[in-house]
Amino acid sequence: MTDLWNERAEAYRTSQTHATGDDLDLVVEWCEPAAGVTVLDIATGGGHVARRLREAGATVVTTDAAPGMQPDVVAPADDLPFAEASFDVVACRIAAHHFPDALEALKEMARVARERVVICDNVFTSESAEEADRLRDPSHVRNYGVAEWHSFFELAGLQVADEAFMVRDTDFEDWLARTETPADDRPRVRELLTGRIHDGRLDLPTVVLKGVKS
Numbered sequence: 001m002t003d004l005w006n007e008r009a010e011a012y013r014t015s016q017t018h019a020t021g022d023d024l025d026l027v028v029e030w031c032e033p034a035a036g037v038t039v040l041d042i043a044t045g046g047g048h049v050a051r052r053l054r055e056a057g058a059t060v061v062t063t064d065a066a067p068g069m070q071p072d073v074v075a076p077a078d079d080l081p082f083a084e085a086s087f088d089v090v091a092c093r094i095a096a097h098h099f100p101d102a103l104e105a106l107k108e109m110a111r112v113a114r115e116r117v118v119i120c121d122n123v124f125t126s127e128s129a130e131e132a133d134r135l136r137d138p139s140h141v142r143n144y145g146v147a148e149w150h151s152f153f154e155l156a157g158l159q160v161a162d163e164a165f166m167v168r169d170t171d172f173e174d175w176l177a178r179t180e181t182p183a184d185d186r187p188r189v190r191e192l193l194t195g196r197i198h199d200g201r202l203d204l205p206t207v208v209l210k211g212v213k214s
């Protein structure tokens with residue numbers, strides 16, 4: 001799957017859905033960036049979380065499984081090459097649904113974090129929507145419900161200190177173009193997502209969770 005992500009690097013760097021948004025603002029706020037604060041940005045993609053945290057004065061290290069995303073360190077989220085408590089905060093935005101083992105990745109984030117972990121991801125809505133996600137993007141593994149995230153946090157030794165639910169949206173055609181979904185599959189993706197597309201924009205239910213080490 002990393003080859004696929006290497007090819008997509010530019011699309012994710014320039015994606016407005018990733019470069020901006022209330023979810024991005026909240027992830028940055030909950031990282032409490034400031035001079036002297038160290039943050040690890042997992043699955044950095046186009047680097048939007050890292051950019052915003054650096055602008056706010058934090059010292060940031062980025063990781064990603066795909067070298068094409070040009071992270072500081074190439075590493076899968078479930079096997080991080082850092083010692084315990086290496087960073088004040090670990091952040092991971094809109095990426096966990098691609099991880100083969102999201103719980104193992106969260107445990108790794110908790111291990112290398114000194115204080116807290118901030119996660120933002122799309123939320124499970126239905127099996128039809130999961131089918132649409134997999135058809136649109138073969139690297140999609142699974143979106144999780146809020147209750148599943150709570151149990152992951154508990155198993156990773158994190159207490160949920162804050163959480164927010166929001167509905168982001170994105171241009172539906174741009175969303176398909178970003179992953180180069182074959183033209184033949186697009187009508188089926190649209191059909192599976194009936195009710196979530198309005199005026200050409202797709203609703204993306206999203207959760208942001210702040211976990212503190214317990």
Ligand SMILES: C[S@@+](CC[C@H](N)C(=O)[O-])C[C@H]1O[C@@H](n2cnc3c(N)ncnc32)[C@H](O)[C@@H]1O
Pocket residue numbers: 005012018019042043044045046047048049063064065066069075076077078092093094095098099100
């Ligand atoms: C949607 S992009 C991330 C968006 C980015 N965090 C942001 O806020 O704009 C998903 C990223 O997850 C990375 N990725 C996929 N599977 C991964 C894994 N198992 N471990 C680490 N990174 C992974 C991809 O290479 C890609 O850069």
